[in-house]
Amino acid sequence: MKEAALSTLDHIISLLNTSETYYLVFVDDNGNYAYLNDYFIEKYAIYYKDNGVQSAIAALHPDDHSICFKTNMLCRQNPHQCFQLTLRKLNGKGGYTITQWDFKANITSEGRVNGIIGIGYDITDFESRQDHIRFLTSTLQDVAYKQSHLIRRPLANIMGLVEILDQGELDNSSKDIVAMLKQSIKELNHEFDSFLVKDENPLG
Incomplete structure (x- = not known):
């Protein structure tokens, strides 16, 4: 790694x-990693297991290259601002992890930007839970709709028919049957009211 470029990052390192829990990376002016903390190296060892040139996009999902480049430019144009970004990192097994990052330009003592600092963490489990909640919400809404139309409507029809019968001329036996109905x-x-799923969004 390029130790000379890290002097101003010592306090963060x-x-x-x-x-x-947190990834810490430093991207130099050439778009290569000048520093990676141990946690990042461990998680993406298949891409960053040696000390050669470490391209910052090696483990990055191809569809995220463009937004990553734009964020790099924003950091350099606005060195005192922090920019948030969600990135997908390839896991080397045909899939990817979802990571949340804060990026900010690193400013030298001479006031020059010499790279980008990134602090990130894995949100894959959180996103999976959110997807699961959305799936359950959709399923519950579908069940509520079907219950309303497939169960409650026929019941309402039966109630209407019984009311029609009750308004007709009935003998005592028929009146007893209508009363029982x-x-x-x-x-x-x-x-039904006690157990049917309500057509509401549990997420508000």
């Missing part, structure tokens, strides 16, 4: 060099 429908409707 001392904090995050051995972190097992009304009571059964009332109980069934109460049971």
Whole structure:
């Protein structure tokens, strides 16, 4: 690694060099990594296991190259600002991890930008949970719709028919049957209310 370019990063490196939660990287003016903390190297060892030229896009999903380049330019044009970015990193197994980053230009004591500092962390599990929640929400809404149309509507039709019967001329036996039907429908409707999924979005 290029130790000379890291003098102004010593305070950050001392904090995050051995972190097992956060990635810390430093990208030089040529778009190569001048520094990687141990956690990043461990996670992406298949791409960064030697001390040769370490291209910053080696483990980057091809579809994210463009936004990464744009963010690099923004950091250099606005050296006192921090820019957030979500990037997909190839895992070497045909898939990728999802990572969240904060990028900021590194300014030398002479006031020159000599690279970009990046601090990131893995959000793959979080995104997977969010996808799962969205799937469950969609499923519950579909179940609520089907229950409303496939169960409640026929029940409402039966209730309407019983009301029509009740308004007609009935003997005592038929009136008793209608009364029992009304009571059964009332109980069934109460049971539906107690367990049917409501057509609401649990995420608000």
